[in-house]
Amino acid sequence: MTMGNKPHPSRRALLGAALLAGPAAALDFAAAPAPARMRASADRVIDIAVCTRPFRPQGPRLEAERLHGKHLVHHYGHGGAGWSLSWGSARAVLPLIQAGVAGGRQQQQRIAVIGGGAIGLTSARVAQRAGLRVRIYCKDLPPDVPSSAATGMWSPDSRFCTEQEATPALCSQWEQMARSSFRTWQSLLGLPGDPVQWRDGYLLSDLPFDQDAGGYPVGEPDYPDLMARLPDIRPRSVLLRPDEHPFRQPHVRRFTQMMFNLSVYQRLLLEDFLREGGEIVRREFESPRQIAGLPEPVVVNCTGYGARALFGDQSLVPVKGQTARLVPQPEIDYALIYRGHGLVVLPRRDGLLVATHGEGDYGNADRTPDRGQTLAAVERVAGVYR
Numbered sequence: 001m002t003m004g005n006k007p008h009p010s011r012r013a014l015l016g017a018a019l020l021a022g023p024a025a026a027l028d029f030a031a032a033p034a035p036a037r038m039r040a041s042a043d044r045v046i047d048i049a050v051c052t053r054p055f056r057p058q059g060p061r062l063e064a065e066r067l068h069g070k071h072l073v074h075h076y077g078h079g080g081a082g083w084s085l086s087w088g089s090a091r092a093v094l095p096l097i098q099a100g101v102a103g104g105r106q107q108q109q110r111i112a113v114i115g116g117g118a119i120g121l122t123s124a125r126v127a128q129r130a131g132l133r134v135r136i137y138c139k140d141l142p143p144d145v146p147s148s149a150a151t152g153m154w155s156p157d158s159r160f161c162t163e164q165e166a167t168p169a170l171c172s173q174w175e176q177m178a179r180s181s182f183r184t185w186q187s188l189l190g191l192p193g194d195p196v197q198w199r200d201g202y203l204l205s206d207l208p209f210d211q212d213a214g215g216y217p218v219g220e221p222d223y224p225d226l227m228a229r230l231p232d233i234r235p236r237s238v239l240l241r242p243d244e245h246p247f248r249q250p251h252v253r254r255f256t257q258m259m260f261n262l263s264v265y266q267r268l269l270l271e272d273f274l275r276e277g278g279e280i281v282r283r284e285f286e287s288p289r290q291i292a293g294l295p296e297p298v299v300v301n302c303t304g305y306g307a308r309a310l311f312g313d314q315s316l317v318p319v320k321g322q323t324a325r326l327v328p329q330p331e332i333d334y335a336l337i338y339r340g341h342g343l344v345v346l347p348r349r350d351g352l353l354v355a356t357h358g359e360g361d362y363g364n365a366d367r368t369p370d371r372g373q374t375l376a377a378v379e380r381v382a383g384v385y386r
Contacts, residue, residue, distance in 0.1 A: 044326045045374060046351060047325040049323050050322050051149035053079050053318070056077035060076060064096040068288065070297065071101075071297060071298045073299070074301045079160050080155060081155060083147065084155050085174075088182075091180055094130055101297065111134055114137050114302060114303055116141045118147035120136060120302035121269045128277075138280070139283070141270070146304065151355045153344070156226070157227050163222040171229065174226055175230065195261055199333065201254070201334050202334060202335070203252065204337065208251055285310055324378070328349065328351045
């Protein structure tokens with residue numbers, strides 16, 4: 001499957017670009033064993049999921065307002081960086097939440113969080129740690145929320161904002177959130193079920209890495225190189241010789257990256273939330289006026305793309321994201337990114353996760369799975385090996 005790309009000197013390949021920078025030549029990775037071959041075929045596809053990334057060109061909405069008698073805190077619009085930035089972003093809005101309960105009576109120290117996805121669950125946990133009592137209102141819970149279909153790879157700059165809107169203040173805020181999140185993710189290493197792991201991976205390219213390979217389809221905006229602000233925690237990579245890998249592509253780098261086993265991690269979040277006194281109410285909101293009937297004086301809006309319909313935020317742009325799972329292969333312990341071909345494969349516990357992007361994803365809120373797109377991606381995976 002070939003995707004068109006508009007020429008632009010700053011165009012970077014999705015995810016792969018962040019793996020190219022840094023002092024790779026100075027690194028001395030120990031020789032890794034030859035990676036096992038992924039068994040990629042149509043009969044091994046066990047699931048296809050689609051999510052809608054809530055992208056805002058000006059970055060996520062982190063602000064408070066008074067609405068229908070409530071102190072309403074908006075916390076949504078992270079594009080493809082929701083999981084990666086969740087902890088730092090939740091800490092960024094905590095002062096806005098606390099401003100709504102400051103000086104209140106003890107029974108008013110309870111807040112409501114609308115949404116049970118990545119941002120909603122993490123906002124609830126950060127508020128709990130700050131001493132607040134939290135009740136989550138949501139239509140769905142994991143694994144039935146859109147963020148359950150995310151790849152689970154550390155990608156804090158994925159569609160965070162457009163290059164045009166990347167003001168110094170916004171970039172500085174992003175860096176603070178990214179570093180804060182990174183520290184928390186590292187604290188989760190080694191827990192039962194391995195919710196967070198560092199994995200090696202291979203970045204494949206048809207062109208030399210100093211040449212632009214495209215990556216984003218026609219119609220998408222340019223995104224800033226925010227990872228350049230994190231030289232100390234950015235992914236590491238080293239260029240490999242042809243005899244050091246089993247791939248057909250002429251240019252290959254090995255990198256190390258942080259990844260999340262989302263099924264395990266979401267369960268951990270929910271268990272921690274409930275164990276510390278959190279409550280969950282299954283409820284769907286169709287109008288912002290419905291928040292007036294909630295008993296909590298402070299409401300945190302973590303509805304993601306749903307905020308477009310619920311609160312009329314027309315700045316939200318849907319970006320369709322499709323993932324598929326192949327039958328798990330315990331011997332596969334590495335990731336695979338095919339630069340310029342919109343292909344990412346991650347070795348998750350719930351299966352080999354195959355993520356694709358292509359023409360028509362930007363501005364597309366359709367969550368209907370495209371099996372043909374997945375099968376084409378699986379075929380590309382099978383074809384990368386010599």
